[in-house]
Every structure is written in C-alpha cells, then in structure tokens.
Amino acid sequence: xxxxxxxxxFLVNEILSKPFYLVGLMTAVGLVALRRxxxxxxxxxxxxxxxxxxxxxxxxxVVSALTPLGTMILGAVGARGVVPTNEAIVALAQKNYxxxxxxxxxxxxxxxxxxxxxxxxxxxxxxxxxxxxxxxMLAVVLLSVNMPQVQAWIVGSLLLGTIMVIMPAFAQxxxxxxxxxxxxxxxxxxxxxxxxxxxAGQLVGRRSESTENMRFPExxxxxxxxxxxxxxxxxxxxxxxxxxxxxxxxxxxxIKVTGSPDWxxxxxxxILQALQFGVGVALILFxxxxxxxxxxxxxxxxxxxxxxxxxxxxxxPVSFPYAPNAVLVGFLASFLGGLLSxxxxxxxxxAWWGLALILPGMxxxxxxxxxxxxxxxxxxxxxxxxxxxxVNGVLITFxxxxxxxxxxxxxxxxxxxxxxxxxxxxxxxGNVVRLGPAVGxxxLAVVLLxxxxxxxxxxxxxxxxxxxxxKPAETPGEAPAMAKA
Amino acid sequence: MRRLNVxxxxxxxxxxxxxxxMQAEKALNQLGVLADLEVAxxxxxxxxxxxxxxxxxxxxLAMQLGDVNAAVVTITNFVDVVEIRDKLAVALGHxxxxx
Numbered sequence: 224x225x226x227x228x229x230x231x232x233f234l235v236n237e238i239l240s241k242p243f244y245l246v247g248l249m250t251a252v253g254l255v256a257l258r259r260x261x262x263x264x265x266x267x268x269x270x271x272x273x274x275x276x277x278x279x280x281x282x283x284x285v286v287s288a289l290t291p292l293g294t295m296i297l298g299a300v301g302a303r304g305v306v307p308t309n310e311a312i313v314a315l316a317q318k319n320y321x322x323x324x325x326x327x328x329x330x331x332x333x334x335x336x337x338x339x340x341x342x343x344x345x346x347x348x349x350x351x352x353x354x355x356x357x358x359x360m361l362a363v364v365l366l367s368v369n370m371p372q373v374q375a376w377i378v379g380s381l382l383l384g385t386i387m388v389i390m391p392a393f394a395q396x397x398x399x400x401x402x403x404x405x406x407x408x409x410x411x412x413x414x415x416x417x418x419x420x421x422x423a424g425q426l427v428g429r430r431s432e433s434t435e436n437m438r439f440p441e442x443x444x445x446x447x448x449x450x451x452x453x454x455x456x457x458x459x460x461x462x463x464x465x466x467x468x469x470x471x472x473x474x475x476x477x478i479k480v481t482g483s484p485d486w487x488x489x490x491x492x493x494i495l496q497a498l499q500f501g502v503g504v505a506l507i508l509f510x511x512x513x514x515x516x517x518x519x520x521x522x523x524x525x526x527x528x529x530x531x532x533x534x535x536x537x538x539x540p541v542s543f544p545y546a547p548n549a550v551l552v553g554f555l556a557s558f559l560g561g562l563l564s565x566x567x568x569x570x571x572x573x574a575w576w577g578l579a580l581i582l583p584g585m586x587x588x589x590x591x592x593x594x595x596x597x598x599x600x601x602x603x604x605x606x607x608x609x610x611x612x613x614v615n616g617v618l619i620t621f622x623x624x625x626x627x628x629x630x631x632x633x634x635x636x637x638x639x640x641x642x643x644x645x646x647x648x649x650x651x652x653g654n655v656v657r658l659g660p661a662v663g664x665x666x667l668a669v670v671l672l673x674x675x676x677x678x679x680x681x682x683x684x685x686x687x688x689x690x691x692x693x694k695p696a697e698t699p700g701e702a703p704a705m706a707k708a
Numbered sequence: 709m710r711r712l713n714v715x716x717x718x719x720x721x722x723x724x725x726x727x728x729x730m731q732a733e734k735a736l737n738q739l740g741v742l743a744d745l746e747v748a749x750x751x752x753x754x755x756x757x758x759x760x761x762x763x764x765x766x767x768x769l770a771m772q773l774g775d776v777n778a779a780v781v782t783i784t785n786f787v788d789v790v791e792i793r794d795k796l797a798v799a800l801g802h803x804x805x806x807x
Contacts, residue, residue: 350723407787449720450751512721520730538723541786547768
C-alpha cells in the first residue's frame with residue numbers, strides 16, 4: 224500500500240503539479256489521440272515542456288527589467304505605474320499558479336467544445352495563447368480569494384469554456400461585416416473593444432469614406448514587429464521616467480536604483496533595462512510559440528471531430544487583410560486614446576479612485592487598436608476607424624486599471640493583462656467571487672447561465688438571421704441579400 | 709524525395725502563423741507533398757527564411773520581409789485551404805523549374 228501511495232504522491236508532486244511536465248503530457252495525449260507517430264509524440268511533448276521552461280527564463284528577465292522602472296515611476300510621480308503586457312504578467316503568474324493554469328486550460332477547452340455542441344454557440348476558439356492568458360487570469364483571480372485548488376480548477380474551467388464561445392458570438396455580426404460573410408469568427412480577447420469600435424463607427428461614420436481609399440505612409444509598418452515595438456516603447460517610457468526621477472529625487476538617490484556611478488551611466492543603464500524587457504518578452508513569445516505549435520494542432524484536430532461544422536474563431540490579425548490602412552489608423556487612434564486616458568488617470572482618477580497609471584504598451588495598442596480600426600472602418604469608414612480605435616484605447620487603459628484590484632498579490636507586479644476581455648471578465652468574476660465562499664460560487668453560476676443565455680439569444684436573433692450592422696436600412700431579421708451596400 | 713521546408717509567418721508568430729501552418733499542412737496533404745512546417749514571427753522570419761523552401765504569409769508582411777531566397781506565397785484569406793493549395797501548387801511548380 225505504502226508503495227502505491229508513494230508512487231501517487233511522487234506523480235502528483237513531481238509531475239502533475241509541475242506545469243512544464245503537465246503541458247508536455249497533455250500535448251502527448253492530444254497527439255496520441257490524433258494517432259501521430261511515436262517520434263512526433265515524443266518530440267511534441269518534449270518541445271512543449273522546453274517551451275514552458277523558456278517562458279520561465281523570459282519571466283525572470285522581465286521582472287528584473289521592470290523593477291527599477293517601478294521605483295522610478297513611484298519616485299517621480301508618486302503613483303504606481305503599470306505597463307500592461309500579457310506575456311509578462313502571464314509568465315510571472317506561472318511560478319505560483321502554473322499547474323492549476325494548465326488544468327484550467329485543458330478542461331476549459333473541453334467545456335467550450337461541450338457548450339458549442341449543446342447550444343447554438345457553435346464556435347471553436349483556436350487562439351491558443353489567449354486561452355492560455357485567460358486561464359491564467361481566471362486562476363489568479365479565483366486563487367486570490369483563497370479558493371481551494373480543486374474548486375478553482377472546476378470553476379475556472381467553466382468560466383473559461385463560457386467566455387471562449389460567447390465572445391465570438393457577440394462579435395460575429397461585425398466580423399461578418401468586416402469579412403463579407405466568410406465562414407470565420409474572431410477568437411481574440413479584445414472583442415469588447417472591437418464590438419465597441421463597430422458600434423462607435425456606425426454612430427459617427429454615416430457617410431465617411433473607407434480607409435482603404437486613402438494613401439498611407441509605409442514608414443509605420445515596422446511597428447508590426449513586436450520585438451521592435453516593445454523595445455522602442457520601453458526605451459521611451461524608461462527614459463521619460465528615469466529623467467523625471469533624476470530631476471525629482473536628485474542624483475544621489477537616482478543612481479542607487481541602477482547601481483551606477485553617475486547620472487550618465489544611470490541613463491544608459493535605464494536604456495539597457497528597457498532593451499532587456501524587450502528580450503524577456505521575446506523569450507516568452509518564443510516559449511509560448513513552442514508550446515502552442517504542438518498543442519493547438521492537437522486541440523484543433525480533436526475539436527473538428529467533436530463539433531463538426533463549427534466556425535473557427537481566430538486570432539485578430541485575420542481581420543487585417545480586409546483593411547490594412549484601417550489597422551494603422553486604428554492603432555494610432557488607440558494609442559492616442561491610451562495617452563489621453565493616462566493623463567486623465569494621472570490628473571484625476573488616481574486621486575479619486577486610486578487607479579494605477581496604465582502606460583500605453585505598443586503591442587496591445589497595435590493588435591487590438593488595429594483590429595478596432597478594421598471594425599470601425601467596416602461600419603463607419605475613416606471616421607469610424609479613428610473613433611473605434613480611440614474607444615478601444617480608452618477601454619484598454621481604464622479596464623486594466625480596475626482589473627488590478629482583483630488580482631491579489633500579483634496586482635502589485637508592474638505589469639498586467641492588456642486586452643479588454645481579460646479586464647472586464649476579470650473584474651466581473653473577481654467582484655462576484657468576493658461576495659463570499661458560497662454566495663460567490665452561486666453568483667458565478669448565475670453569471671455563467673446569464674451569459675450563455677444572452678449569447679444564445681443574440682446568436683439566434685442577430686447572427687443566424689443574417690443581420691449585418693452598418694448597412695443601409697438595417698433591421699434585425701432582414702435577409703442579407705436585401706441589404707447589399 | 710526531399711521533404712519541403714515551409715515557414716508560416718505572422719506578426720507575433722502565435723495565432724495567425726499557427727493557423728497558416730495548419731491550413732498549409734492540409735493543403736500540402738491534398739497535394740501529396742511531404743513537408744516540415746514551422747511558424748515564425750516577422751522579426752525572426754528574415755533569419756529563418758534562408759533555410760526554408762517556401763514562406764507563406766500575408767501581403768503586408770511579405771513586403772516587410774523583403775527579398776528572400778525562398779518562394780514567398782501571399783495569402784489573402786487565411787481560412788481558405790483551396791486558395792492556399794492553389795498558390796502553393798504554383799510556387800512548387802516554380803521551385804521545380806529552378807532545380
């Protein structure tokens with residue numbers, strides 16, 4: 224008996240609670256289910272495991288690069304400054320929550336297939352990194368109120384499975400307007416921003432011409448390279464606060480932060496930290512890419528068998544080819560929205576509600592702002608793209624600021640989740656679960672049922688009826704052929 | 709027969725690139741071509757392209773990638789296996805002619 228117990232304990236403590244082995248094991252299971260050859264199973268599992276270890280290395284780099292910045296911002300403006308970077312916050316969370324995140328991710332995916340199978344919400348969410356990020360956010364929020372692990376696993380999986388099918392459904396009428404009725408949905412947790420952009424575009428852009436009829440400088444396209452965008456924006460942010468801190472606290476205090484001999488090498492050390500941050504994010508991306516490259520094809524193969532004919536819900540850049548200029552308009556407008564919101568927080572909301580300063584991260588603004596631009600352009604042309612991007616920028620600045628309150632101790636890291644859906648879902652879940660152990664669970668059950676019911680109703684009423692927003696004389700239920708623009 | 713090296717490129721090398729890789733895998737299966745497929749972000753793509761026979765990506769990223777030795781296939785509709793298959797078939801034809 225003792226041997227059995229010892230073996231079980233060994234399995235749990237040394238393998239199943241180590242996220243890197245767990246992820247490798249799950250990949251192996253997925254590949255075996257797809258009847259891949261032994262060599263592919265072994266190499267897939269090993270790659271996923273090592274991808275996870277790479278991610279941890281990146282996390283350490285990010286932390287050590289962010290710590291001095293936190294000190295400088297606090298010293299310079301007297302408020303906490305946060306750079307939302309999904310990759311960074313997720314990698315940080317793996318240290319304490321890794322195993323439960325992996326369990327939530329795999330079970331949540333299964334539950335999303337079950338919901339897709341049983342309700343009208345036939346979407347399969349295939350953006351693996353966002354599933355991973357969402358699983359992390361949910362695990363952190365649930366465990367921050369000391370929920371037991373097993374309970375957090377079950378509740379987190381149900382929450383994850385639900386959000387994976389309802390967001391593509393809610394965004395689908397606008398996505399259809401973007402793609403011209405192609406059989407594809409958007410599977411990206413910035414969807415609240417895209418829907419808002421679509422609605423805003425429709426409100427402001429009645430007769431505005433499409434962004435695709437304008438000529439645009441090519442010079443900004445390099446920002447699509449995440450390594451460059453991240454490093455460049457961090458250098459700017461770092462230098463601004465390094466100089467501000469130097470001016471406010473004086474040389475003696477400032478050079479202590481980086482351990483430099485004088486102010487000039489203090490500034491150079493700040494630039495180096497900014498580049499190190501970019502290196503950390505690049506490492507994390509490499510790790511995530513290595514994990515997902517093995518696990519997503521396995522999941523996709525399984526999904527095709529369980530929910531045949533479901534719409535694939537895909538990463539936001541699938542919308543980019545439909546309006547490349549709108550991507551740039553949306554990105555710039557979103558960034559502007561983020562900057563103005565930052566000023567608003569610094570001037571007023573920090574003092575009123577204790578919101579942290581959310582600094583604009585280039586990567587979330589590019590990808591979600593760009594997509595918001597595409598959605599805004601689809602319903603409201605140039606004006607729609609600009610206003611849609613701007614609305615997205617405001618959302619991804621204010622929402623993450625509120626999310627920090629429910630992240631527990633992780634909320635004190637100098638980074639957080641950057642996209643709209645992580646934030647609104649986290650805020651809702653975090654506040655409901657804080658109602659108490661029993662009431663919180665009951666509350667979450669109500670939230671889930673309401674969300675699934677609303678989304679199903681929306682799917683029946685607006686998606687299956689062929690309603691496409693922003694076309695002339697649109698009324699729900701009208702046949703799409705009648706409303707050719 | 710030599711296995712074909714295919715590189716699927718997108719901005720971050722996460723969602724869209726992986727989708728392209730999976731679609732290209734289906735397309736190459738239909739064409740009966742054996743291939744190893746990898747995903748890259750646009751930043752590392754220039755470094756990885758020399759070891760690839762074919763790069764598949766979107767039109768804007770192809771512009772950003774610039775001149776590479778591999779055949780560059782640009783895809784408009786990432787979910788359309790037929791488009792990917794037909795464009796890959798054309799690119800493979802050119803590769804054959806070159807050898």
